[in-house]
Amino acid sequence: MDMRLEVVVVPVTDVDRAKDFYQALGWREDADVATGEDFRVVQMTPPGSACSVIFGTGVTSDAPGSAHGLHLVVDDIEAARTELVERGAKVGEVFHDAGGVFHHAGTGGRVPGPDPERTSYGSFASFDDPDGNAWFLQEITTRLPGR
Structure with missing residues (x-):
């Protein structure tokens, strides 16, 4: 199902x-x-x-701003970041994780710039809505098998 x-x-x-x-x-x-x-x-x-x-x-009893780790998948991390900034969002700089798998919680392990090999799933940028709900852009150009 x-x-x-x-x-x-x-x-x-x-x-x-x-x-x-x-x-x-x-x-x-x-x-x-x-x-x-x-x-x-x-x-x-x-x-x-x-x-x-x-x-x-x-609609929810959760505290405003408590939603974290929401991901928006994009084809081009830099173009998506630029568009959101032009639309008024305060988007952080593009980064990749020091471990190369997925970003750490918080800001630890962030390395400035996109993944050097532009590996799919490896580049991120983050922004918050006005309440502090935390969003990430994640660049995915090629899906893992089965997706």
Whole structure:
């Protein structure tokens, strides 16, 4: 049976501020529905993604800014970083991990610049939304077998 990740809930403080931020990044608004002052759900989808994010009022009890390690896969890490910066995101510099497998938690092990061999899965850049939910861009040009 196929199981596809469809939605990730992102906890935010200010729904309209979050919506403005993600729209500025070029994400599509799929829904903005309120059934009262205590419940509102906004669904946004990054360009080309089959998975969306949901945030709002009354949709999660998680602390705003507590979503970390969210990854957006891109074909060209430098072009994606440039586009997000032009759209107003504060994206860190491109880096690769000293271990060469996957980035460490926090900022330890980060080596400036893309992976020297531009190995697929090996180059990253990071940014936060206004609440501190932490996103990564990850460059993938060739998928591992079975993907």
